[in-house]
Amino acid sequence: MTLPARISLPVALRPARGALTTPRVCATPSRTLTFPAAQPHYARRFHVSTNTKQRLRLTGNQSQLTGPYNTSPTLKATENDTALRKEVEDLKELVAKLQEEREQLVATKGGIPNTIEPTLGERECISQDAPLFSDAKLDAQWVKLIPAPEAEDTKLMILSRLWLRDSCNCPKCLDPDSGQKTFSTTDLPEVPATSRDNVRVRNDGSLEIIWENDPISNGESHRTVLSAGELNLLYHNNNPRIQLQPPIPRTLWDNASYTDLVRSGACHIDYNDWRNNDEAFWTAFEQFTKTGLIFLKNVPQEEHSVINIANRIGPLQYTFYGWTWDVKSKPRAENVAYTNVFLGLHQDLMYHDPIPRLQLLHCLANSCEGGESLFSDGVHAALQLLNTDPEAYDILTKTDVHFGYDKGGHHYYATRKTIEADPNTGAPFITHWAPPFQTSFPAKDKNNRLRRWRDAAEKFQRLLEKEENMYEVKMKPGECVIFDNSRVLHGRREFETSTGSRWLKGTYITPQVYRAKETELVRRLNKGKPWPVDSTEERGRIWQLERDMVKQRKK
Ligand SMILES: [Zn+2]
Known part of the structure; x- marks a missing residue:
């Protein structure tokens, strides 16, 4: 069995830029470390090597050991290589931490992680002030930024003159009151004019x-200055000025874990706190971003209350059901929701x-017998399906379902696809499940797609509806x-209905309005901390590795 040859450290464990342990695949591994694994069938090997600068590299490589495996790290290094030995000891500690985190991620509940990684990019924190560049050179239509000697690992960054001029954020170019651009990109020449002497990196690391x-x-003439911090952010994130923040990692839940959360008080908030108490609102909203x-x-018994609640997050979504709508049973209902059946x-x-x-x-009222509300975490069920039947999972991520x-x-x-996996990570992220609103599958179906979807969907539905997976509650007025x-x-x-x-009374909020509020939350949480950087790819590799491990285990 071969597992992916590459593994990367979770962001939280990744050392600061330029530190010795930046994970990287290296060409010629010269040392081997073997670490014990919490799971009996897996051990992890990390190759440690030195490059010409005598800096350590940690290379991920996992392999299954067929026989008994080492229970303590070993190091095959030359006796006199004490510096390397010391560094390897540090690495060892780091990898142990990494291993612990990964085990936690995979081990709980039969291989289902408690948390799904965010998908629009994870936050890797970088220093705001340590300048990455020490010099700038003008070249035809480009400005080349030369890395500072102390900024190890940093490569040349090339920005176009047009981009730089277009991105000027001086008060003449960005209206200080509205934050809006005062000119159009089309007002600029193709290659804005400057000269060699007029392009420089200043002592504080800013570009002028x-x-x-x-x-x-x-x-x-016109002066554009980009601070060292802005340059750092640019270097790590191709478009830092689009600053929609990555989502909060999700906590997957089932009946037991959600019930625990309810008991802890985390899943309830008072109406007045939601509306008027900032700290309580943001705490509750953060909890919501995790569990959904x-x-x-204590919501006032008024028809307007649901609007007040929604408006704390943002404007309502208008649909053909109206700004708000009522779920009451009525005869000859146009929607199955407006009946009294299950x-x-x-x-x-x-x-x-x-x-x-x-x-x-x-x-607003719930005095009938019955009428309990049921909730189930679709992403949790999707992951369970992935763990138990990867083929069924694949069918549900690939087959078109028509609504x-x-x-x-x-x-x-x-x-829509029944399960939507994140394109970057492969992790299930969104589910689309509404049997009453399905329309027909294509009639000409020589690949028997419908039959295959039906079988996979049945497995998924069973997981969704498992008593252990559902949270049931009778809502009170x-x-x-x-x-x-x-x-x-x-x-x-x-x-x-006779009792x-x-x-x-219900209403909706669009994805965009929700993401805007989530971004506000993430910015609040990040206040005063180093800037976030997109590392979606890195995250994707970690997740892919988990998936492959699950698949391998099944075989
Ligand atoms: Zn300007």
Whole structure:
């Protein structure tokens, strides 16, 4: 069995830039370390080598040992190589930590990690002030930034003159009040004019360029300065000025773990705190970004309350159901939600674009017998499926499922995959499950796609509906639930209309509005800390490795 030859350290364990242990594949491993593994069938080998600068490299390499494996790290180094030995000891410690984290990630609940890594890029923190560049050279239409000698590992960074002029953030180019650009990119010449003497890196590491014959400045000269911090961020992140923050890592849950969270008080917040207490709101919202399910209590029994709750996150999403809508049972209902029968686990508006990201349901009455709400973590079930039946999982990530709504002049259709894996990481991220709104599969189906999807979907559905996976609660008047409709499925037990009344008022929030609020949260959490840098690829490799390990274990 061969596992991927490359492994990278989780960001949290990665040492500062330029430190000795930057993980890197090296051409000629010259030392071998073997570490014990918590799982009996796996051991990890790390090759340690020195390059010409005598700097250590740690190379990931995993292999299965067929016989008994070493229970303590060993080092095959020459006797007099004490410096290397010391450095290897440090490495050993680092790798032990890495191993611990990875075991935690994989080991719980039969191989299902508790947390899914964010997908739009992880935060790797870099120093804001240590300058990476010491010199700048002008070259045709480019400016080349030369790495400072102390910034090891840093490569030349080349930026176009046009980009630099277009990205000037001086008060003349960016309106200080509105933050808006005062000129159009088309106002600039193809190659803005400057000269060798007018491009330099200053002592503080910032880049200064004086533009000549600047059209935005009526032909006068114009000064652009990018601070060392901005340059660092540019170096690590190709477009730092689009600063949508990566999502908070998700906590996957089942009945037991969510019930524990409920008992700890983390899943409930008072309506007044949500609206008026900043600290309480952000704590609750952060919790929500992890589990995708939260409850508000003591909500005023008014039809407007659900709007007040949603507005704390952002504007409502308007759909053909209106700004808000009522879930009450009624005869000859146009939607199965408006009946009193059992409503299987599903997600809302799979036929709509964009699919609402958040759904809010405020309970105004629930005196009927029955009518308990059911919730299930679709991503958790998807991971369970991956762990138990990777082939079924693959079918659900690849087969098109068609959804539609065609009634009362509303003609809505959309095609989705049952499980959407993140393109960068391969991790399940979004589920699309709404049997009542499925339309037909293509009739001409010589590959028997429908049959294969049906078999895989049945397995997925069983996992979604497993008692151990569902959280069930009977909502009381004055409670409001918010859930992430991209991932948390909801349903309802049958209820008896003759025994009372049941009335929920609901509304939706778009994916963009939600992500904007999540970005605000991440920026708050990062306040005063070093800048985040995109390292999606790195994350992707870690996740891919986990996936492969799971697959290998199955074989
Ligand atoms: Zn400017």
